[in-house]
Amino acid sequence: MDLITSVMFLGQPLWMWGAFLILVTGLLAFDLGILHRDQREIGVRESLTLSGIYIALGLAFGVFVWAQLGKQAGIEYITGFVIEKSLAMDNVFVIATIFGFFAIPRELQHRVLFWGVLGVIVLRAVMIGGGAVLVENFSWILYVFAAFLILTGVRLLTANGEEPDLSRNPVLRFARKRFRVTDTLHGDRFFVRLPGGPNGSLATFATPLFLALVLIEVADVIFAVDSVPAIFAITTDPYIVYTSNIFAVLGLRALYFALAAVLHRFAYLKQALAILLVFIGSKIFVADLLGWTKFPAEWSLGITFTILAAGVGYSLWRTRSEAPAGAADRA
Numbered sequence: 001m002d003l004i005t006s007v008m009f010l011g012q013p014l015w016m017w018g019a020f021l022i023l024v025t026g027l028l029a030f031d032l033g034i035l036h037r038d039q040r041e042i043g044v045r046e047s048l049t050l051s052g053i054y055i056a057l058g059l060a061f062g063v064f065v066w067a068q069l070g071k072q073a074g075i076e077y078i079t080g081f082v083i084e085k086s087l088a089m090d091n092v093f094v095i096a097t098i099f100g101f102f103a104i105p106r107e108l109q110h111r112v113l114f115w116g117v118l119g120v121i122v123l124r125a126v127m128i129g130g131g132a133v134l135v136e137n138f139s140w141i142l143y144v145f146a147a148f149l150i151l152t153g154v155r156l157l158t159a160n161g162e163e164p165d166l167s168r169n170p171v172l173r174f175a176r177k178r179f180r181v182t183d184t185l186h187g188d189r190f191f192v193r194l195p196g197g198p199n200g201s202l203a204t205f206a207t208p209l210f211l212a213l214v215l216i217e218v219a220d221v222i223f224a225v226d227s228v229p230a231i232f233a234i235t236t237d238p239y240i241v242y243t244s245n246i247f248a249v250l251g252l253r254a255l256y257f258a259l260a261a262v263l264h265r266f267a268y269l270k271q272a273l274a275i276l277l278v279f280i281g282s283k284i285f286v287a288d289l290l291g292w293t294k295f296p297a298e299w300s301l302g303i304t305f306t307i308l309a310a311g312v313g314y315s316l317w318r319t320r321s322e323a324p325a326g327a328a329d330r331a
Contacts, residue, residue: 054251272311
């Protein structure tokens with residue numbers, strides 16, 4: 001037992017990494033194998049219920065981190081979880097646009113999001129692992145991350161807010177040019193065998209469902225360019241960085257189906273997220289200016305909650321009389 005608890009991996013005991021991976025694997029298996037074994041539409045009520053469960057599990061894991069690694073680590077995890085959840089919510093706007101562009105019905109959206117989450121788990125591990133190596137060997141890279149976050153926040157604040165034109169997306173254009181793609185969906189299948197090869201033989205075609213998955217994965221990589229430096233500005237512990245990232249993303253899939261119906265009520269959330277990025281990026285410079293070893297974790301968590309609460313509250317107040325753009329509650 002002593003040998004098991006003493007083996008370290010990326011700064012933390014190996015058994016803690018194993019406990020996290022077992023929990024995440026169990027959640028994904030339960031989700032796909034039991035809750036959503038059949039393709040069906042997920043209603044807003046079910047979406048909110050599942051989201052509440054995932055958020056509760058994410059926060060409960062924060063209690064576990066607090067108990068094992070101490071108060072500072074626990075607060076850093078919760079701060080990272082809140083920030084990553086908030087930044088991930090901005091991804092909902094892009095996901096809704098992708099599903100709308102490909103006309104993906106609601107009963108098939110969960111399948112795309114599920115496989116998208118599996119891709120996120122792998123991609124974030126690679127990006128966070130690379131970031132951890134850079135931080136460990138080049139401590140000054142944190143200042144680069146911080147400056148990047150500030151510039152990103154300023155850019156978002158000054159953006160004109162135009163919807164992206166997916167028909168001109170270079171990834172989509174490359175896929176359509178290089179691969180056989182069907183014009184219509186074929187149920188829940190990502191690939192189908194259809195006549196189209198030499199002499200009319202069968203060939204493999206990608207479906208629009210697969211193209212939607214590819215664009216969602218690409219969108220996550222783009223969002224991770226912001227979110228990964230943001231969490232490294234909170235803590236450089238790879239365990240806290242990765243676990244808070246993944247728990248934030250796990251619940252996003254369930255939350256999407258509720259948020260997609262009320263996106264119009266969060267019209268000013270992007271501005272709040274932009275201010276949050278500027279704050280996160282400026283912390284390292286403020287701490288140096290004041291001669292602190294590190295920006296206080298309690299202050300960071302409190303300011304983060306304040307910025308997000310102000311953004312959500314202002315959005316709800318400004319859009320209180322607007323009618324929803326989508327369909328009514330499907331619960």
